[in-house]
Each structure stands twice: as C-alpha cells, then as structure tokens.
Amino acid sequence: MEEWNETYEQWLEWMDQGAYLNLREDLNEENPANVAEFLEELPVEKKLFVFRLLSRDMAADAFSFLDNDTQEMLVTSISDNEVRNIVDNMFLDDTVDFLEEAPPELVGKVLRNTHPETRKLINQFLHYPENSAGSLMTVEFVHLNEAMTAGRAMELIRKIGLDKETIYTCYVLDRKNRLIGVVPLRTLLLADEKTRVGELMEEDVIRVTTLDDQEEAAAVFRKYSLMALPVVDGEERLVGIITIDDIVDVIDEETTEDMEKMAALLPSDDEYLKTPVTKLAKNRIVWLCVLMISGTLSSMIIGGYQSILDEAVQLATFIPVLTGTGGNAGSQASAMIIRGMALDEVRPRDSLRVLGKEIQVGLICGMLLGTLNMVKQTIFSPATNVMVDLTVSISMGAVVVVAKAMGCLLPIGAKVCKLDPAIMAGPLITTVVDAVALLIFFNIASSLVL
Amino acid sequence: MEEWNETYEQWLEWMDQGAYLNLREDLNEENPANVAEFLEELPVEKKLFVFRLLSRDMAADAFSFLDNDTQEMLVTSISDNEVRNIVDNMFLDDTVDFLEEAPPELVGKVLRNTHPETRKLINQFLHYPENSAGSLMTVEFVHLNEAMTAGRAMELIRKIGLDKETIYTCYVLDRKNRLIGVVPLRTLLLADEKTRVGELMEEDVIRVTTLDDQEEAAAVFRKYSLMALPVVDGEERLVGIITIDDIVDVIDEETTEDMEKMAALLPSDDEYLKTPVTKLAKNRIVWLCVLMISGTLSSMIIGGYQSILDEAVQLATFIPVLTGTGGNAGSQASAMIIRGMALDEVRPRDSLRVLGKEIQVGLICGMLLGTLNMVKQTIFSPATNVMVDLTVSISMGAVVVVAKAMGCLLPIGAKVCKLDPAIMAGPLITTVVDAVALLIFFNIASSLVL
Structure with a gap:
C-alpha cells in the first residue's frame, strides 16, 4: 500500500507538469482499482481527460471500480462508442449495479449501446426487487450436463471460460435448465477424463431464489463457507450465481445500514x-x-x-x-x-x-x-x-x-x-x-x- | 434452508427414538456445516455420542465448523487416535484458530498428535500477534517457478492440488522463495501448454506482511476485489495466503467489536x-x-x-x-x-x-x-x-x-x-x-x- 502512495504522488506531479505520456504509460500498467481511486480524487474537470488516456481494456476494468458519481459523470460525457466498449467488457452484475443508481437518460444511453441479448437480460435484472438475490447475481457462469465426460467438460471450460466471472464452480443442469448438481473445477481437473460429470457432481446443491433477500444470501455464505452461490427461479431453473466478493459488499452495506439505524439516522448508500x-x-x-x-x-x-x-x-x-x-x-x-x-x-x-x-x-x-x-x-x-x-x-x-x-x-x-x-x-x-x-x-x- | 429445518427435526426425532442407524446414515451424507449446527445444539451429554456416529471424513469436516466450546469439549473427551484423524484432515488455519482459544492441556493433546513438521508450523503460527495477517493465513497454497511451462504447472497442480485450500490462484517464487508473480489457474488452463509460467504471470502482486493487522488485510481485499491474498515475511518470502472466506469472518468480527465499543461494552468474541x-x-x-x-x-x-x-x-x-x-x-x-x-x-x-x-x-x-x-x-x-x-x-x-x-x-x-x-x-x-x-x-x- 505504501508503494501505491508513492505512485499516486508521482501521478499528481506528472499531472501538474503536463507529463501525460509518462502518466498514460504508467496508468495502463497499474491495478485498475488504483486507477479508479486516482480518477475519483481528481477534480471534475480533469477526470474525463485522464479517463481518455486509458487503453480500452483499462478503461473498462477501471470503470467497474469507480463510485457511482464518477461513473455517471463519465458516461454523460463520453461517446456512444466508448460506452459500448465499457459495457461489452463489464460483467453483467457490475453493469446492473451502475444502472440501478443511474438517472434515466444514462440508462437509455447505456442500453442503446448494448447487444440486444444483453439488453434483455439487463432489463430483466433491473426488475428484481432492490436488495434481492436476483439483483445481486451475475449470469456469467459455467454450466454442464450430467452425461458429459470430465474431459469434455474441461474442453468446454477452456473454450468459454474466459468470459465467465467464475469458472471455479461449475453447475450441472438437466434438460429443462433445472439445477441438479455442482462440481468444482478442482474435481474435474483431478478426475479421470472419461468419468461422467454425473458421477462427479454433488447433488444437494445449496441455493437461493431470485426473490430471497441479500441478507439471506449472506447468511448462507457465512454458514457454509461458500465461494459462489447459485440462484434459481420459481421453477428451480438456474438463472445466475452470486460470488463471494459481492457478498463482502452486501455485508458492509447491511452493517452500515444497521449502524445508521442504531444511531437514529435514516440509512443512506452514499459515502x-x-x-x-x-x-x-x-x-x-x-x-x-x-x-x-x-x-x-x-x-x-x-x-x-x-x-x-x-x-x-x-x-x-x-x-x-x-x-x-x-x-x-x-x-x-x-x-x-x-x-x-x-x-x-x-x-x-x-x-x-x-x-x-x-x-x-x-x-x-x-x-x-x-x-x-x-x-x-x-x-x-x-x-x-x-x-x-x-x-x-x-x-x-x-x-x-x-x-x-x-x-x-x-x-x-x-x-x-x-x-x-x-x-x-x-x-x-x-x-x-x-x-x-x-x-x-x-x-x-x-x-x-x- | 427450510429443507434443512425438516431434516433437523427428523434427526431430533430419531435421537428420541434411539434410531441411531438411520441417524448415522443421514448425518454422514449431510453438509458438514449442518452437522456441526446439530452437534452444537445437542445437550452436552449427547454430543460425544453423536460425534462418534460420524465417519472419519465427516468428523474432521464437521469439526472445523464447530464453535470453540464444542470443539474443546470433544477434544477433551476423544482418544489420541481420533484427535490425529481430525488434525490430519483440517486446514492449518482452522487448527490454529482452534488452538489460539484452547486451554494449554488441549493444545498439548493436539500437538502431541500432529506430525512434527506440522507441529513446527503450528508453533510458528501461534507466535504471530493476535489479529495479524500471520495468524489468519494458511500454508496450503500452490507455488510454481518462472521457468516451468503451463503444461508442467497443470501437472503439478493435478498432483498436489487436492490438499491445498485454494488452487485457483498460483504463486510464482524465485529461488529464495521470494514472491515474484501470480498466475490464476484460469490463465494456466487457457494457455498453450508450452508457454512458460514467467510469461503468463502478473508481476505486481498485491501482498501483505505477516505482522500487518487483519483489518488492513480486509481493506486490501475490499479495494482490489480479491479472492486470495499472499502473505510475505520481512524478507519478501511467501509464507502463506489468506482466503476471502476468512476475511468475511474478520469483517464480521471487527464490525461486532465496533458495535460493542459503540454501545459502551467491552468487546468479546463469544456468542x-x-x-x-x-x-x-x-x-x-x-x-x-x-x-x-x-x-x-x-x-x-x-x-x-x-x-x-x-x-x-x-x-x-x-x-x-x-x-x-x-x-x-x-x-x-x-x-x-x-x-x-x-x-x-x-x-x-x-x-x-x-x-x-x-x-x-x-x-x-x-x-x-x-x-x-x-x-x-x-x-x-x-x-x-x-x-x-x-x-x-x-x-x-x-x-x-x-x-x-x-x-x-x-x-x-x-x-x-x-x-x-x-x-x-x-x-x-x-x-x-x-x-x-x-x-x-x-x-x-x-x-x-x-
């Protein structure tokens, strides 16, 4: 963390000196969370300028770490093309998080620049009640079927894995997309190639439904020490997963809310x-x-x-x-x-x-x-x-x-x-x-x- | 969760009826967190009896989910052989968690039944200050070197992976065991077999040191959305990792402590x-x-x-x-x-x-x-x-x-x-x-x- 403080000071210095080439080079090699922190602390009139120094990948990565205010300010100012790059590269749950808080005109601008299929999903997600498991989940997960061999499953994961928020837990679905089992990547990796997924999977899958409260989801994570939790709809079909890093945010949010109420404050999400x-x-x-x-x-x-x-x-x-x-x-x-x-x-x-x-x-x-x-x-x-x-x-x-x-x-x-x-x-x-x-x-x- | 309530009632009924064969069969197929919950709620005189219905694997798994009081009560009563089975099967950080709170005679009983090498590690861990990153970490992680190919790395992971608390992030060490890079399993899996680990790894590894406070570690997890965080000693040598599920416990603990202090209570770890x-x-x-x-x-x-x-x-x-x-x-x-x-x-x-x-x-x-x-x-x-x-x-x-x-x-x-x-x-x-x-x-x- 101290190293980062030095880098931060260096960047401020470069900003003052107008050494933007140095800054650009450094920015694009830093951790996106740090880039986001730097952007947040800049004066409003400089944010957009610095954001445009970022490579396409870094812009998208850093964007999901930004606070809502900076995200809104940037989306308001950038071109449709730039919006498309960001949305294409973000995980669906991060996009939904942003849209839930954004004013309607920005929601419009983002949806206009999204693939029709993603747009449909986003719209569906925006309809889940606030603070429900549905509003928290992401759709980027790996699903397999029972009859597949471990070898075939690994091939599939290699092919599609890069886009998935987590490939470390794979879910097994039946023909109607109902969740019937779970198999950790670790098990697939260590199994004989010819073993069928059906034999490797565990059947009693711990799950929540889309309408369950996020506090309920957090309680399940706590009790069973999970890394990811599948979310099913009313017909037991798998519609998404919640990952533990989002649960950390939920726990922080819920605790802040409790502390605010305990001190006779109306709860608020703002810093x-x-x-x-x-x-x-x-x-x-x-x-x-x-x-x-x-x-x-x-x-x-x-x-x-x-x-x-x-x-x-x-x-x-x-x-x-x-x-x-x-x-x-x-x-x-x-x-x-x-x-x-x-x-x-x-x-x-x-x-x-x-x-x-x-x-x-x-x-x-x-x-x-x-x-x-x-x-x-x-x-x-x-x-x-x-x-x-x-x-x-x-x-x-x-x-x-x-x-x-x-x-x-x-x-x-x-x-x-x-x-x-x-x-x-x-x-x-x-x-x-x-x-x-x-x-x-x-x-x-x-x-x-x- | 409702399903579990029914199972719970069923088990209580079987206890009353003395249907221990049914109970044993069911217990050994249930989630260890649920088995632990059932054990905790039983009257003291029945705990040991039910614990002995568990298979060796389930006994070890359920044990790490138990609260300190029940753990102590069981370790006091069971044989050295049973203690050995549990300790052999637990992750080192869970063993250390238990020993930190246990009275000296139980620490002795556990250490007596541990492999000399593990015993050395445990002793070292018990010397880290309470609430430090060192006291929180585990030593079960995968480490590679730069010169290895991705194919060789995957082979290694297949061979040793089952014992490691997380195989999803692999750490790259130099000859002096200093941490020089990190490579997610996902990257290894998707890479060409012949690529060298040195080319795949990211070099700026976010890390903490053994003496950093656990709150500091939690802040790093929050900021960078990590799943695991490497812990190094004063010479930058990798000595352990902290996984995010332990951080959830830290966050809960620290919040409870804050709330207790805020309400003019001396903080306490007990339920x-x-x-x-x-x-x-x-x-x-x-x-x-x-x-x-x-x-x-x-x-x-x-x-x-x-x-x-x-x-x-x-x-x-x-x-x-x-x-x-x-x-x-x-x-x-x-x-x-x-x-x-x-x-x-x-x-x-x-x-x-x-x-x-x-x-x-x-x-x-x-x-x-x-x-x-x-x-x-x-x-x-x-x-x-x-x-x-x-x-x-x-x-x-x-x-x-x-x-x-x-x-x-x-x-x-x-x-x-x-x-x-x-x-x-x-x-x-x-x-x-x-x-x-x-x-x-x-x-x-x-x-x-x-």
Missing part, C-alpha cells in the same frame, strides 16, 4: 464526504424531531411531580446521571441483541432465555452501581440528605434492571413485527428509559423523602 | 447466548461505572446553578429533552464518522471538511428543532413563561451544533491518538454533551430568565 449537507441534515432531522417530541414525555413527568421537586430540589441534580445510566444500560443490551440477531445467533424463539439473562445481568450491574453511588455520596457529599441518596441508589438499581429488560425485548419485538430490530437501539431506548426512570425515581422519592 | 451472565455483567459494568461517575459532572453543574432553578423551577422539566436531543445529535455524527473511518472513506486529513459539514448540518437541524420547540410550547403549553421557552429553544439550537461538532471531532481525535474511534460513540458522547448542554442552558437562562 459521507460525498453527501451534501442538506441530505445529511434531512437524514438526521426526522429522528431528532421524533425523539425530541417523545422526550417531552419526560418533561411532562417531571412537571407532574413538581411538588416533590419543590420539597427537595436536590433531587433534580440526580436526574441526568440516573437517566444517563439507564440509557447506557439499555443501549448495551439492545446493541448485543441487535447484533446477535443480525448474525443469526439470537432468534425470537430465544426471547425467554434472553430476558432471563438480561434481568440477571441487570440485577448484578444495578446492585453494584447503586452501592457505588451510595459509597460515593457518603464520602464526597456527606451533606446530602441520606434519604435522597437512598432514593437515588435504589432507583439506580431498579432502572438498570428495567432498562436491560427493555433493551432486549424491544429489538426482539421489532423482529417479531417484521420491523428492523436496528431501530430499537440506543437513541430510542434512551428516550423510553428516560421516562420510565423518572417514574421510578419520583415514586421511590415520594415514599422515602417526603 | 451472546453462550456467554455466562457473570461475563456479560463484567463486560458491561466497567463502562457503566465510568459513565456514571462522569455523569456526576452533570449533577455538579445542576447543583452549581441551584439558585437559578430555585427562581424558575420550570426550567428543570426541560433538562431531559435538552440533554437527550444533544446526545442524539452527537451520536448521529459520531456513528457516521466512526463507520466512515472503518471503511476508509473518512481519514484524519479530512477533519476540517468534516467539521465544516457537521457545523452546517448542526445549524440546520438546530434551527429547525429550536423553532419546532417554540411552536410546540406556544400551542400546547401557553402558560409557560415565554422567556423559559426562548431559553430552551436557543439552547436547543446551540446544543445541537456543539454536539455535532464534538460527535465528529472526538472519533477523529481518537484515531489520531491511535485509539479505536469506536469508543467515542453514543454513550461517551452523550455523557460529555450532557455536561456541555447544561452549561449552555443555565448560562442562557441566567441572562434571559433572571
């Missing part, structure tokens, strides 16, 4: 630095408003117990630490459960076990924190009314238990209601726990302090 | 349901204590402004909604920055741009929330002193701006200080913002209300 301020604000203001309005509940509760506060205004000073601790305790529980459910380690049927655990954890943490608070107050604030200290400590223990219980139940509840558990995280839990904490606090105060 | 209550409590209590103690700062601030509260006790009712909104606004900003840094989209050198964005977003959100609060109060609580409402609204705007700024600066600051940015998330930000929010609030109150 932070490339998102305009207004869009950032829009993604945040919704939850901030909802939470502020629901936070009013806490104000109303405090208002309702005004008389207690008037009697012992000292109590008010403990509100933030009590609600804060409750919120933290709840956030901890919800984060663990949300993550556990995302990795399929915790399921709704485990609710009772989870609740049991959380209540025990809550009791341990609550008692420790309550005691710690009592000790701290006795040493550092001996002047405070002991009954006030006792109220705070007892409330602290109770609030932590309740917060833990709510922190695990709300995400599981969301899952049961087919909502995304990730919204039941820190911010929402904190707001709910605030209100409950205040009720507990004032009720204990009214019996102990008054 | 939630398998972690004992005391350990869960231990992982949580540390941060809860730290945050409770720092939360005392807020209490002290409120205490310090007691005189203002005495004058206008109404102010107290707005404390939770103000600190709550500030905490939420800060959590949003920090979550975006932490995630952006984890994906390498935001770097410390972007600090000023990020701060600029966050202040603008803060101003937009802050003004909207302040206005919303004013409108809400005027309509629903016309009785409240207008100056109190104004204090709350102005504070709200100011607090949101400050919270956004702190939410982005603290994680970047942590990164600069070589700390994990993930600890500067929701809970910590909330606690800090609470104190700042109160200072802002009481200062504005003292000029407007008194």
